[in-house]
Amino acid sequence: MMRLAITGLITAALGATQAFGALFKGPAQVLNRTYDYIVVGAGAGGGVMASRLSEDPHTRVLLIEAGGSDFLNINLSVPGFAPTLPGSQFDWNFTTVPQAGLDDRIINYPRGFVLGGSTSINQMAFNRGTRDDYDRWARVTGDDGWSFHKLYPFIKGMDTVTPPADHHNTTGEFDPAVHGHGLLPISLPGFLLPTDDKIIETTDELPEQFPFNLDYNSGDTVGVGWSQQTIQDGRRVSSATSYLAAAFNRSNLDIVVNTHVTKVFPVGSEGHKPVVRGVEFAQSADGPLYTSKATKEVVLSAGSVKTPHILLLSGIGDAAYLSSVGINPIVDLPAVGQNLQDHPYLRISWLVNSTDTLDNLQRNATLAAAVLAEWQTNHTGPLVLGGGSQRAFLRINDSDAFFASLGTSDPSAGPTSGHYELITRNGFGATRQALPAEGHFFSFTIAVVSPSARGNITLASTDPFAAPAINPNFLANPVDLAIMRSGIRAARAFVSAPAWSGYILSEFGPSADAHTDDELDAFSRNNTDTIDHPVGTVAMGKGVAGALEPDLRVKGTVGLRVVDASAFPFIISGHTQGESTV
């Protein structure tokens, strides 16, 4: 039931004209009310959870969100503005600790700070996990309910493929047989680009290395396919525009925004276990503290950075560690904050023999104003594009020998999962260099989607309003560097296909000089960033490595669950918003 309740992301979008502000309550207004469930955080997991739980009019639900209610802000709605959202008012603005694998660089670590959480600011790529990703979850949790076979009916029923913004015929761009009629609207790219044909032609010309995959959401991602994105009618779909908005007018759901949960606390005990049904919250570090108690459960869905942060602040974590930082431990749970996994990525670009690239939009204010005006008229034009229009999930050739030579086993879940992903872009792409004033480009985003690195979230302070210390340990081991090298070399092989002859002129920027393993590694260390997929910090699992039971209850407690990306025992080999709600 819980699994079913949290399967499926987002319902049909509601009318955007409602005065949503009036629907929210202040923290003082909810204190005298009784709630069955208190849900903490309104992102992918929490938005869906609060909506599903409140479908039963007899179930009383309180949802507390730290960010604001402005989820229909035009900057969130326009898919093409997604790259401007990290660092904006809608971001928590976290940073990592210096990354040893990245030449000690500190990198930004964006997380959504608004209703919808990171689904309101993300790049909208929609992925399901692969057959092997879920089967590995079933193995490590010992619960067959997480296997692909058992989850598939829910996964398939989760989304509905809606027409693309330009209403082009999408036959051949996805497989209708693996999609259902679910609550989450998704779509194929809503604006066709001149590079689309070359990309598909490449799959004909180099089918062994780059096979076409009609639908990477079938359970087998491997190959090159058309992007599926959480976009409907040219607008972003988030857990707020859909699931939550559909629940706004329910009298059994109260939503409090601009309010941070500072800790959870026991209200009693059952057997030897604390009953953790109390929640403390505040609007600022110096504002009043409020508390409320659930009669059934507290559901944490503050995301992979803040959920472990709240647990540690509450005394739920490694007891010796908590004592050492001055927090009284109430449950000894060493896995809290450990097992952080994320996907490192970088970009490489080529100069092209064309002027018809997306670079124009960034250089020509007249054109930028015109495409925004078009979007505002009827939600068409180039701004309907989210991330790249195609993506490839690919495996390393002869992977057993490859990983054996590195003295390790294959970090991927199995043959249906890629080791790396390539995302196409009809324009310049780089993680650290700005768009040059001249020239037109094609680029690839290259991400390690089956990483072996593990990091952690720890306390930098016991002040709940201070950010925790975030350490994804990017490229801290030779395996992830070697996968990145394979990805870069594959991207170069891709644009060497005949389809690109006369179009690709030359590789551009610092990667152009990187050829040997050492040169590629130096380039990777200097240019890798996060693709914003942290998971696993309060993971399901057996023994001390697991913080959660397979049904997502926090071990050693009564009345407390975690329903967000923190719960993944292994990162999936694709983008994580779909699974954050499975």
Ligand SMILES: Cc1cc2nc3c(=O)[nH]c(=O)nc-3n(C[C@H](O)[C@H](O)[C@H](O)COP(=O)(O)OP(=O)(O)OC[C@H]3O[C@@H](n4cnc5c(N)ncnc54)[C@H](O)[C@@H]3O)c2cc1C
């Ligand atoms: C810039 C960016 C790009 C991304 N691109 C993609 C993509 O293209 N495709 C994809 O699949 N995934 C993408 N992701 C990742 C995806 O969005 C996340 O995996 C997913 O949203 C995680 O869901 P969650 O419920 O765990 O956390 P979130 O969606 O982050 O939700 C957590 C919520 O809890 C709130 N919160 C935190 N602390 C507190 C507190 N103390 N009190 C109250 N509320 C709190 C937050 O404000 C937030 O609203 C991207 C993420 C980012 C940031």
Ligand SMILES: *[C@@H]1O[C@H](CO)[C@@H](O)[C@H](O)[C@H]1NC(C)=O
């Ligand atoms: C909550 O209850 C207390 C005590 O009964 C009362 O003083 C207070 O006014 C109530 N607050 C609200 C917002 O109803």
Ligand SMILES: *[C@@H]1O[C@H](CO)[C@@H](O)[C@H](O)[C@H]1NC(C)=O
């Ligand atoms: C949208 O973002 C831009 C910066 O990218 C900012 O100048 C503008 O004020 C924002 N618009 C709204 C409505 O928040």
Ligand SMILES: *[C@@H]1O[C@H](CO)[C@@H](O)[C@H](O)[C@H]1NC(C)=O
């Ligand atoms: C993140 O930084 C932006 C830009 O400085 C700011 O507007 C925003 O308020 C910050 N976010 C938070 C949660 O403080």
Ligand SMILES: *[C@@H]1O[C@H](CO)[C@@H](O)[C@H](O)[C@H]1NC(C)=O
């Ligand atoms: C879309 O294209 C397919 C294959 O080319 C064709 O069979 C189908 O009739 C087209 N659909 C529409 C609505 O035109």
Ligand SMILES: *[C@@H]1O[C@H](CO)[C@@H](O)[C@H](O)[C@H]1NC(C)=O
């Ligand atoms: C394996 O790599 C070789 C070159 O290194 C390449 O020619 C071949 O196509 C690759 N095979 C696959 C299946 O990727």
Ligand SMILES: *[C@@H]1O[C@H](CO)[C@@H](O)[C@H](O)[C@H]1NC(C)=O
């Ligand atoms: C709530 O919204 C739904 C869907 O928009 C509508 O059918 C219903 O009448 C509304 N209920 C109330 C109490 O406003």
Ligand SMILES: *[C@@H]1O[C@H](CO)[C@@H](O)[C@H](O)[C@H]1NC(C)=O
């Ligand atoms: C900028 O875009 C406008 C509108 O498309 C176009 O007329 C103009 O020629 C462009 N300017 C340059 C310098 O390309």
Ligand SMILES: *[C@@H]1O[C@H](CO)[C@@H](O)[C@H](O)[C@H]1NC(C)=O
């Ligand atoms: C959308 O509006 C633009 C003008 O802003 C127009 O050129 C275009 O044809 C319209 N598209 C549709 C599908 O109505």
Ligand SMILES: *[C@@H]1O[C@H](CO)[C@@H](O)[C@H](O)[C@H]1NC(C)=O
């Ligand atoms: C977090 O990870 C870092 C780097 O791997 C390690 O040095 C540190 O001890 C870890 N901290 C905790 C509390 O696990």
Ligand SMILES: *[C@@H]1O[C@H](CO)[C@@H](O)[C@H](O)[C@H]1NC(C)=O
């Ligand atoms: C650029 O493309 C044109 C045709 O569009 C072709 O004639 C020319 O040779 C190409 N230039 C290069 C350097 O490939």
Ligand SMILES: *[C@@H]1O[C@H](CO)[C@@H](O)[C@H](O)[C@H]1NC(C)=O
């Ligand atoms: C790393 O990249 C930055 C930004 O492009 C550049 O300024 C710097 O020279 C590079 N450092 C090395 C060691 O390549």
